[in-house]
Amino acid sequence: MTTATPATQNKFEKLKSEKDGLALKAELEDFARIGWEAMDETDREHRLKWLGVFFRPVTPGKFMMRLRAPSGITTSDQLRVLGDIIQRYGDDGSADITTRQSIQLRGIRIEDLPEIFRKMAAVGLTSMQSAMDNVRNITGSPVAGLEAGELYDTRELIQELQDRIINKGDGNPEFSNLPRKFNIAIAGCRDNSVHAEINDLAFVPAFKDDVFGFNVLVGGFFSGKRCDAAIPMNVWVAPEEVVEFSLSILRLFRDNGLRANRMKARLMFLIDEWGIEKFRAETERVYGKTLVAAAPKDEIEWEKRDHIGVYPQKQTGLNYVGLHIPVGHLKAADFFELARLAEVYGSGEVRFTVEQNAIIPNVADAKLPILLSEPTLQKFQVDPGNLTRTVVSCTGARFCNFALIETKQHAVSVIGAVEAKVNVPQPVRIHWTGCPNSCGQPQVADIGLMGAKIRKDGQTVEAVDIFMGGTVGKDAKLGEKVMKGVPLSELDGVLVDLLVEKFGATATT
Numbered sequence: 001m002t003t004a005t006p007a008t009q010n011k012f013e014k015l016k017s018e019k020d021g022l023a024l025k026a027e028l029e030d031f032a033r034i035g036w037e038a039m040d041e042t043d044r045e046h047r048l049k050w051l052g053v054f055f056r057p058v059t060p061g062k063f064m065m066r067l068r069a070p071s072g073i074t075t076s077d078q079l080r081v082l083g084d085i086i087q088r089y090g091d092d093g094s095a096d097i098t099t100r101q102s103i104q105l106r107g108i109r110i111e112d113l114p115e116i117f118r119k120m121a122a123v124g125l126t127s128m129q130s131a132m133d134n135v136r137n138i139t140g141s142p143v144a145g146l147e148a149g150e151l152y153d154t155r156e157l158i159q160e161l162q163d164r165i166i167n168k169g170d171g172n173p174e175f176s177n178l179p180r181k182f183n184i185a186i187a188g189c190r191d192n193s194v195h196a197e198i199n200d201l202a203f204v205p206a207f208k209d210d211v212f213g214f215n216v217l218v219g220g221f222f223s224g225k226r227c228d229a230a231i232p233m234n235v236w237v238a239p240e241e242v243v244e245f246s247l248s249i250l251r252l253f254r255d256n257g258l259r260a261n262r263m264k265a266r267l268m269f270l271i272d273e274w275g276i277e278k279f280r281a282e283t284e285r286v287y288g289k290t291l292v293a294a295a296p297k298d299e300i301e302w303e304k305r306d307h308i309g310v311y312p313q314k315q316t317g318l319n320y321v322g323l324h325i326p327v328g329h330l331k332a333a334d335f336f337e338l339a340r341l342a343e344v345y346g347s348g349e350v351r352f353t354v355e356q357n358a359i360i361p362n363v364a365d366a367k368l369p370i371l372l373s374e375p376t377l378q379k380f381q382v383d384p385g386n387l388t389r390t391v392v393s394c395t396g397a398r399f400c401n402f403a404l405i406e407t408k409q410h411a412v413s414v415i416g417a418v419e420a421k422v423n424v425p426q427p428v429r430i431h432w433t434g435c436p437n438s439c440g441q442p443q444v445a446d447i448g449l450m451g452a453k454i455r456k457d458g459q460t461v462e463a464v465d466i467f468m469g470g471t472v473g474k475d476a477k478l479g480e481k482v483m484k485g486v487p488l489s490e491l492d493g494v495l496v497d498l499l500v501e502k503f504g505a506t507a508t509t
């Protein structure tokens with residue numbers, strides 16, 4: 001492992017070398033007993049994240065918990081447990097669907113953690129290694145196994161890879177000290193529903209000599225200082241090789257990734273230093289098998305879909321129903337209601353998307369009209385307006401101390417105001433992110449809004465930088481900053497103008 005000498009270690013390398021975050025698993029009962037204020041500060045503010053538990057400086061004592069939901073899949077039993085966990089916190093208890101198809105819970109009290117972990121384990125939920133220098137939720141098509149046009153059902157592959165990385169939720173010290181966070185996506189669909197290009201390691205469907213497999217992309221990432229799309233590695237792997245191949249890349253990154261400067265510790269910086277040829281050769285060495293060259297073309301050939309609405313499945317007589325969840329925000333009652341709908345109308349499963357929405361699969365034709373007439377579908381709509389349906393937003397200032405602006409509430413109010421002023425002929429994807437870390441992925445949006453602070457009339461005010469030109473699906477491309485420092489108070493007017501000029505919007509009468 002390339003480690004800096006203690007004198008040159010940054011704060012995070014130091015805290016990792018002093019004690020593995022996974023060690024906190026054995027200390028939860030103690031923390032519950034002594035309370036958050038008496039905890040060691042480094043354990044509380046950093047190492048707890050190895051268990052997926054985040055101290056929130058904005059709401060001290062009310063922790064956030066980031067779960068894992070491979071391919072975004074959950075069951076009604078799991079949703080009820082999640083609702084139950086946050087319900088006891090009243091107004092403090094809430095949750096959000098994340099831009100990696102997972103769920104974050106809010107309001108968590110440290111004294112409840114042992115019981116929360118027991119309840120989650122009983123229904124197969126885990127938050128293990130979902131943050132800090134670990135592998136994040138592995139994304140996959142949210143309609144894997146459901147849609148006729150898919151090339152490969154990636155669900156088992158993604159679950160198996162997660163199980164190996166985090167030892168089925170028990171935690172795995174083999175992968176608990178990476179140089180930095182690591183994102184993996186596996187696409188078996190034709191529309192790149194996972195945003196392959198913004199992951200450190202991505203698999204996209206490709207046929208090699210008529211055999212199905214995946215071309216491999218590496219190094220995609222966003223950060224406050226640099227954003228890059230993933231680049232082809234010139235490797236093709238068969239489905240049965242994906243897990244071992246991924247573990248080899250993780251081992252290579254763990255042992256060789258740059259660690260001195262956290263701003264330069266993502267996988268792309270190692271690729272920069274070595275060049276892609278050496279990176280490939282070193283992967284081959286760790287993998288222990290000759291790597292096959294990439295297939296000449298991949299099979300991503302559709303526009304990216306948002307999965308909102310009613311769609312027939314490949315299983316005759318069944319449909320999946322995509323519900324729009326405004327900015328992905330959920331309360332306890334919403335979890336209970338989603339669980340009920342999934343059980344009454346579907347197969348008890350609910351899936352989450354990277355657009356922070358929910359899908360109820362396996363709804364029989366005969367049950368569709370009754371589901372569509374449920375009052376909840378007024379709130380979680382199947383046919384929202386062309387702007388509302390595509391809004392994505394990161395957490396923002398309400399809970400995130402990096403945020404330069406509040407995001408989710410502004411997203412709802414600004415987009416509502418704009419939608420009242422113009423008719424937009426097609427969906428326009430608008431992504432909000434509270435700071436340059438880009439958790440809300442403004443670079444993949446038609447219009448990306450990144451929080452900023454500016455001086456106006458002698459006052460500091462909330463503003464956004466505007467990104468445009470992000471394309472998704474086939475030939476995905478990152479958008480770029482086109483305007484700086486638009487005050488939030490002027491944003492709806494600026495958006496109306498952009499929508500009219502660039503997206504064919506017309507004024508409502």
Ligand code: SRM
Pocket residue numbers: 054056064066096097098099100101102103104130136137181183198220221222223224266393394395399400401402437438439440441
């Ligand atoms: Fe993120 C840090 C929230 C997806 C890039 N991100 C954070 C922290 C943990 C900062 C903090 O401690 O407050 C945020 C927690 C706020 C909170 O209370 O919720 C946070 N990131 C999120 C989520 C919840 C945004 C959302 O509303 O959906 C997403 C959780 C995904 C998940 O389920 O694991 C989330 N973050 C992303 C993405 C998008 C993606 O993965 O597709 C990115 C850009 C892609 C990437 O990572 O390459 C992203 N987050 C960052 C970064 C910049 C990373 C870097 O290399 O510098 C940070 C800052 C850091 O890690 O130092 C960050």
Ligand code: SF4
Pocket residue numbers: 394395396397400401402403404433434435436437438439440
């Ligand atoms: Fe927080 Fe910034 Fe990420 Fe938004 S983009 S969740 S404000 S770190």
